[in-house]
Amino acid sequence: MELTSSFGTIFYKLKEYEDAKRVFSFFINDQIFMKNGTHEQIEYAYYMFVKCVFKLQKNTILKKLTFMFTDVRTRDIKEIKIALDLLNKIKKEYPQSKYLPYTKKHIKILKNHIYYYNLHIIKYYKTYIKNIMFAQS
Secondary structure, eight states: OHHHHHHHHHHHHTTOHHHHHHHHHHHHHOHHHHHHSOHHHHHHHHHHHHHHHHHHHHHHHHHTSOGGGSOGGGOOOHHHHHHHHHHHHHHHHOTTOTTHHHHHHHHHHHHHHHHHHHHHHHHHHHHHHHHHHHHHO
């Protein structure tokens, strides 16, 4: 387990965040790892998965200038919700975790991200409905 999680860390250090996320996702979803892994290993897998999601989101946002100007239909916040769940899991199950300061800070950021996403969807569909009503009149 240690060797394979090291691959995830190496990918992360090489800025191959998608590959690193895949490795840590494998651990998070592996029942044997979750039963036999130490608390430190499990915390680390959660933490690194979340860091990868943050890095990938940051890169996506920079490429598209800003999150708010991208088309609602092309955005996927599924991974953001997974990351939020993992941060909440670290906070709840590992209250003595060395990643707790990071966790609390980034829970707030992710909640704001989801809030703005939902707000943008409301605005998008509000405009869509107005256009349909205008066309019908």
